[in-house]
Amino acid sequence: MSKVRHVLGISGGKDSAALAIYMKIHYPELDIEYYTADTGKELKETYELIKNLEIFLGKKIIQLRGYKESPEIAFDHKLKMLGGFLPSAQNRWCTKYLKLDPFEKFVGDDPVISYVGIRGDEDREGYISKKTNIQSIFPFRKNIWSEDVISKFLSNLNIEVVSDIFKSAVQNNKSERIQEILLTKLSPNYNQQQKLNQLLDLGIKEFNHAVFSFIKTTNYPLSQEDSFALINNEEILVRDDIFKLLEDSGVGVPEYYKEIEFEIDGKKGTYARSRSGCFFCFYQQKIEWIWLYEQHPEKFAEAMEYEKDGYAWIQDEPLSDIIKPERIAQIKENYIKRSERKTSTSPYLLDILAEAEGEGCASCFI
Numbered sequence: 277m278s279k280v281r282h283v284l285g286i287s288g289g290k291d292s293a294a295l296a297i298y299m300k301i302h303y304p305e306l307d308i309e310y311y312t313a314d315t316g317k318e319l320k321e322t323y324e325l326i327k328n329l330e331i332f333l334g335k336k337i338i339q340l341r342g343y344k345e346s347p348e349i350a351f352d353h354k355l356k357m358l359g360g361f362l363p364s365a366q367n368r369w370c371t372k373y374l375k376l377d378p379f380e381k382f383v384g385d386d387p388v389i390s391y392v393g394i395r396g397d398e399d400r401e402g403y404i405s406k407k408t409n410i411q412s413i414f415p416f417r418k419n420i421w422s423e424d425v426i427s428k429f430l431s432n433l434n435i436e437v438v439s440d441i442f443k444s445a446v447q448n449n450k451s452e453r454i455q456e457i458l459l460t461k462l463s464p465n466y467n468q469q470q471k472l473n474q475l476l477d478l479g480i481k482e483f484n485h486a487v488f489s490f491i492k493t494t495n496y497p498l499s500q501e502d503s504f505a506l507i508n509n510e511e512i513l514v515r516d517d518i519f520k521l522l523e524d525s526g527v528g529v530p531e532y533y534k535e536i537e538f539e540i541d542g543k544k545g546t547y548a549r550s551r552s553g554c555f556f557c558f559y560q561q562k563i564e565w566i567w568l569y570e571q572h573p574e575k576f577a578e579a580m581e582y583e584k585d586g587y588a589w590i591q592d593e594p595l596s597d598i599i600k601p602e603r604i605a606q607i608k609e610n611y612i613k614r615s616e617r618k619t620s621t622s623p624y625l626l627d628i629l630a631e632a633e634g635e636g637c638a639s640c641f642i
């Protein structure tokens with residue numbers, strides 16, 4: 277049996293859920309441990325998604341919790357320890373104590389492959405553990421490897437080694453061109469991304485086989501595996517594919533992603549939530565706060581209760597101000613205007629929320 281553990285974190289968001297479905301369909305032979313790190317402050321739709329996923333996967337999703345010994349909800353327990361100091365983008369203690377620490381405790385020192393649901397149409401790297409026993413893989417992207425692996429693989433210092441690996445791995449009509457690219461050193465005029473793209477364009481499978489051979493010469497967890505099925509994967513999945521996977525599998529798309537129509541001064545718009553995560557997450561946009569106020573008023577009221585002693589979720593605007601009727605109208609109008617501007621400059625952009633979903637905490641929102 278493999279000594280390497282394969283894990284997949286379910287954030288409660290659509291992309292990690294779709295990745296779990298995808299892995300179960302395409303790589304049933306992998307014994308993946310699914311886990312979720314729960315702050316105790318998600319919307320009920322997230323918990324429903326996790327239940328549906330468990331049915332589809334035929335497996336329990338392991339619930340990781342910080343401060344298990346406390347009878348309180350993990351978030352509230354830590355908040356009390358910090359004297360009511362709310363987390364923010366500048367001080368994201370919630371992610372560290374309630375998500376990353378429990379995850380790192382869960383994997384311990386075991387060699388681990390961690391599958392991450394960043395999509396092929398996203399330009400972000402995602403959470404990469406500083407622990408060397410955890411290696412991230414991104415099955416939805418054209419480049420499935422993490423940045424640290426690629427920067428070693430394409431480093432000028434490894435040109436000869438990598439060139440030899442490709443010589444034995446790839447013998448076809450592209451070999452000459454591949455060698456030409458490989459032997460060109462990185463420089464201010466030729467960066468790693470350009471080199472990576474050129475190599476991937478000449479064959480994703482060939483590239484992956486070469487990276488895997490290279491990894492076998494390192495201490496990465498994957499070096500302990502004799503084979504790795506994902507190196508033959510050439511599929512790239514984007515936003516629409518994710519929704520399709522969720523719907524076709526029967527797991528379903530969490531309700532909060534579904535656009536709801538609103539009207540202000542005769543103008544129509546739609547709003548939704550762009551991401552999973554805590555209902556009071558400070559990364560949400562003002563229109564999402566209004567969505568929370570109108571669609572989950574009890575959760576909004578709960579979020580308001582946290583605002584005391586000068587602490588607030590949004591800098592310079594307490595939640596009690598954001599729900600004044602004139603302010604709600606202003607936020608909705610601005611949102612409609614921004615959405616119109618976006619669709620007039622790019623017909624491909626669904627809306628501002630879709631664009632914003634990549635911002636913030638990769639550990640919480642994938």
Ligand code: SF4
Nearest residue numbers: 370371553554557640
């Ligand atoms: S969802 Fe937001 S508030 Fe919750 S843990 Fe993540 S960053 Fe913190």
